[in-house]
Amino acid sequence: MTQIIANIGGLDDMNINRTNRVNKLFKGIAFVFLTVVLQQCTSNERLISEDEDNVIIRNGQGIEFVLIKDGFRYGFRESNGTFLVPAHPVSGLLAGSPENLSPAKSTKYIGVNNNINSFKVVLENNKEIILRLKLENKQARFELENPDDKPIAMALRTAGVSPGYGLGDVLTNWWQRLPENKGKFQTEITGFTNNDYNSSNGYASRMVSNFAIYPMNQFGLINIDSGAKIVVSTKDEIIQGSRHTKKIASFYYFFGNPRSIYSGFLTARNENGFPVMKPDYEFYGVGWEAWGALAWNTSAETVKADIDHYLNLGYPLKWMVIGSGFWPQTDEKYKSTTSFGMWDKTKYPNPKEFKQYFKEKGLKFFIGLRIAFIHNGPFTKEGLENGYFLKEDGAAKEYKIGFPKDLVYLLDVHNEEAVKWYVNLCDKWQVDGFKEDVYSYGAYSFPDDKIDAVNVALKKKGYQIMIRNSYLTSPGELHRIEDFNYDMNQDRGPVNSLTLAYSGFPLTYMDIIGGLFGGRDFDGKVSSEIKTYLMRNARTAALHSAMSMGKGPWNYNDRQVSEVMLDCALLHARLHPYIYSNAIKFYHDGYPHTMTPLPVAYPNDINVHGRENYKERGYQWMIGDALLAYPLYGDDYETAQTRNVYLPEGKWIDYDTGKEYYGPLLLNDFEISVDKTPLFVGGTGIVIEEIEGELKGRIYPVTNKTQTVFYGKDGETQSEISIENPDWENLEIFDLTADKKVIHEKIRHAIQFDFIEGHNYHIK
Structure with a gap:
């Protein structure tokens, strides 16, 4: 009896209060479940079993949905009785106002039609919710509907499990909003609670994904909704839902190993209009960004001089970005990237020749791009006349965002004609692609897919895209983390990158190496701290999907800085084809090949969990199936010389020295100098x-x-x-x-x- 109850709990050794939780969750219902398990042994051919208190639905391929009607308490288990998703002890369905959610009281199983099972759930406040479930091979899909046809909050809830990972930019920025967590960055999501989960609630979040994966429990889940969501992942409960909707149409659980889970997530993204699109090659090489190198001091001459300096030093540049300041400087109305095709005649007298100059050097030419139109800008009148901007009370609404500084109109990306118009205007720039860059919009309640349709349309036209804003879609080459530079807590960079990888955005780009960031010249002097920062930052950036150069290393008059930064660039260039191949693999199967966190790559190895945080700073990941990255990074970058590096099971070879190691093995206080390539080779080799x-x-x-x-x-x-x-x-x-x-x-x-x-x- 004891063993059966433990299996039903489906909990692992990492749950601190394992015994207490099992008792709490299943007190009073263990006998019911035991009866169901025994009944199953004699009726395996039955796919649906129902009695007065319970419903069991089997998919015939090893996954079972188990429901206690009282409170719509549901869970998922394997056919051997082991629970992957344990039921909540009170209620599995919540609905009502976001601030006053009512739990489910009772459930009526209506029946099954075309493999869709229907339920009518009565809440404690006597309101009804219709719920539908389709249980397939490796996934379950729920639909929830309010029969009153009025927008309300609805959410599904199970008991909590850990460890869990994901939740995109929101997770990283959420930690910083809590005074007690200031600077305490981690990738593990246990403890996360957000009843207004979106990119427009002040969290400064751009890459938004509410996908969460629990690799030790072999499941992931997501409520696909670009509006405001409810997301909770604590030791006691896991909740996802929508704050204001008539119907939740696409609530998924995915089961199996991480490859199976991410494959199901990929299919769901594509089927629900949030596509992962095939990336192109060049953006995965070493790049250059004007913002980091020159700040606002850009012109044809300064850009050419800086890039040529890099090339003459042997930097293998493949792409360049001029993010802003190329438009006419003669009038405020032009100061935006929506002055399509218009260049400043003094700073950029011959744009065609300027672009050709870099084409002949083998560089892809990208510029910054925003959907914000200044009121009297050159194309604003046309947009107003055709109704292409976001409206409020029937009229185009004025917004105040980070840039441009003036009041702006924003493109309505859910208007197909508006998107076509905008993309055709983008053609006027005659460039290879764009750094999409709308920011500082937290004062407004935008949907999370406020940019997606534009990036998808640009990608379909053949442009390469550095994605800055997205909800689930990957319509480009790079997933750039929120602005990250020297004057921030340095634990956020690797934690943010790893979190994006967990969340379905593994084509990570950690920002510009040596960036001026708003024109600030570091600490005003070439200090030893800044030199160390540049080298450590370059070492970790080189192991991301892309890296780019900012302020040139020649400015620091230090031989070691120059050698290390060039060595990092050359390493990334050598790995360029390998990284890109893994980006294509992600496009095909959804698995985060380019940056695979170790809890995803080795989910059953308890030693890989609990290390990606500000305490341990075990920022490690697999690149493809052969390389293990372990850069020394974090807020202690100036003084740290060693890390505890974990090697999972198998043989590993040091990339620099050739020394062999055999895992599982923790290399305590492993020395990682700024001169060392932080890579082991293992896996396929x-x-x-x-x-x-x-x-x-x-x-x-x-x-x-x-x-x-x-x-x-x-x-x-x-x-x-x-x-x-x-x-x-x-x-x-x-x-x-x-x-x-x-x-x-x-x-x-x-x-x-x-x-x-x-x-x-x-x-x-």
């Missing part, structure tokens, strides 16, 4: 790098049987590389496509050979 303009396959001897897929620069061409019981001392590599043996040599602790995109290779 297969990495594709670009070296002196040529692709090289690099095979590390960490496993005897594995395979991986590599995507080429077009995002389509595939290569399969497999390893099967090789003799590492007398290795043979076969190009299966060309049907010939490949010449190889040992370089930097790996077996290296010339790699051809689209060719398959076998190592034996």
Whole structure:
């Protein structure tokens, strides 16, 4: 009896009050569940079981929905009786006003039609809610509807489990709003409570996702709603819902290992109009941003001089961004990125030649872009006449946001004609893509998808996009975290990046290295602190999906700073094709390949949990299936020289020294100097790098049987590389496509050979 109840709880050793919680959740109902479990043994062929008190719905593939009618208390379990999602002890459904949610009282099972199960739930306030459930292979989808057809708050609730991760930018900024948590950044979401979850409630959040994953309990969940939401994840309960709606149409649970969970989440995003779109290659290389390098002091001359200086030093730049200040300076009405195609004639006298200059150097040319129109701007009248701006009481509304400083109108992105008009205007710039950048809108209640439709439309036209604002969509190349620079708590950078990766935004970009950030020149002097900051920041940024350069290292007159920053840029350039291949994998299956937090990569290893926080600073992640990143970063960057680095099960090789380690292993006080590449190689041990303009396959001897897929620069061409019981001392590599043996040599602790995109290779 004791064992059965423990399985029903579905709790793990990380739950501090495990025994107390099981007793609390299931006191008085254990006998009912035991009876149901025993009944199941003799009636496995039945997909739906109902008695006076309970309903059990099975999908026939290992997942069961278990409902106690009293309070609509529901949970999900495996067919062996182990609960993945335990039921709340009081009520599983809440509805009413956001400030006064009424719990469910009783439930009537209506029946099933086309695999959709219907329930009528009566609340404590005697109101009714209609609920529908479709239980599929690895997911459950709920719909909740108010029969009165009036907008109310509705939410689903289960008991709490931990650890959990996700919740996008909101999580990181939420911590800072609580005085007791100031500076205490972490990726674990236990303790999170927000009854007005969106990007417009003062949390300065741009990349918004209410997806949460509980990898040890093998489930994730999300209520897909771009409006204001209810999101809670505590030790006692998990709640998601909507604050003001007639119907919740797409509330999902996803089950299985993380790959299965993210696959289901990807499908849900695409099916509900929040697509993940295929990224292009160049933005994953090393870039340059004018804002970090020059602040407002941009012109054709200053931009050319700064970029040429980088190129002459050997920086492998692939892209550049001029975020602002390129429009005409003659009148305030032009001071916006909505002066489409208009350049300042003094600062940029020949825009066509200016763009061609960088094209010939192999750089993609991007500019900043916003949907804010100054009142008397050159295209504002046309937008007003056609009703393309957001309205209030039937008239275009004036807004005060961060930039432009004047009052502005904002594009109505839910008006298809407005989006078409806007995107056609963007064509006037004749550039390769955009850094989308609307900010400081927290005073208004915008939906979280206030930018998504524009970015999707631009991406469909072939532009590359640095995404700054989004709700669930990934219509571009990079997911940029909220502004991050030297004068902030440095734990937020890696925590924010990892949180985005958990939340379905793994194409992370941690902001500009050495950025001037509002024109401020660091601490006014070239101090040892700033030098260390630049080097540590470059080391961690190099291991993100993209990195960019700001104020040039030559300004600091320090040989080590110059060498480390260039070394970081060259490392990222070598890994560019490998990172991009993993970005394409994310596009195909939703799994965060480019930045896989260790609790996702190794969910059942208890040692990987509880380390991504301001105390432990165990900021580690997998890049693809072969590289483990462990940069020394955090608010102690100036003084720290060591970290406790955890190596999961398997063989790991130090990227710099070739020294071998075998996990699971915690490397206590592991020295990580600013000169060290913070990478281990493990997993498949297969990495594709670009070296002196040529692709090289690099095979590390960490496993005897594995395979991986590599995507080429077009995002389509595939290569399969497999390893099967090789003799590492007398290795043979076969190009299966060309049907010939490949010449190889040992370089930097790996077996290296010339790699051809689209060719398959076998190592034996």
